[in-house]
Amino acid sequence: xxxxSILATTFGVIFRVLLxxxxxxxxxxxxxxxxxxxxxxxxxxxxxxxxxxTMAYRFVAVPFALMALVITFCVMLYTEIRRLRxxxxxxxxxxxxxxx
Numbered sequence: 001x002x003x004x005s006i007l008a009t010t011f012g013v014i015f016r017v018l019l020x021x022x023x024x025x026x027x028x029x030x031x032x033x034x035x036x037x038x039x040x041x042x043x044x045x046x047x048x049x050x051x052x053x054t055m056a057y058r059f060v061a062v063p064f065a066l067m068a069l070v071i072t073f074c075v076m077l078y079t080e081i082r083r084l085r086x087x088x089x090x091x092x093x094x095x096x097x098x099x100x
Contacts, residue, residue: 013084017076024072025065032064033057 036056044051 009084013080017073017080020076021069021073025069028068029061029065032061035064036060 033056036059037053039060040051040053040056043049
C-alpha cells in the first residue's frame, strides 16, 4: 500500500467519523430541545407559571447533544476501524451477485 493511499484512507476515515458524529450530535440536540420545551410547557401548565425556556437548553438539550456526540463518535470509530481491518472478500459466487 502506498503512502498516498494510506493518507487518503486515513483522511477518509476521519472525515466520515466527524461528519456522522456532527450530524447525530445536531439531531440529538434537536430531539433534546424538543423534549425540554415539551417538559417545560407541561411543568408550566401543571404549576400555573410561565415556563423558563433557558432550562430546556441548559438541562436537557445540551446533555442530549453531548451524549449523542460521545456515543456516535465511539460507535463510528469502532465501525470504521473494524471495516479497515477486515480484508475484502472476493469469491467466485460474489462476482455473480453484482447487479451493475
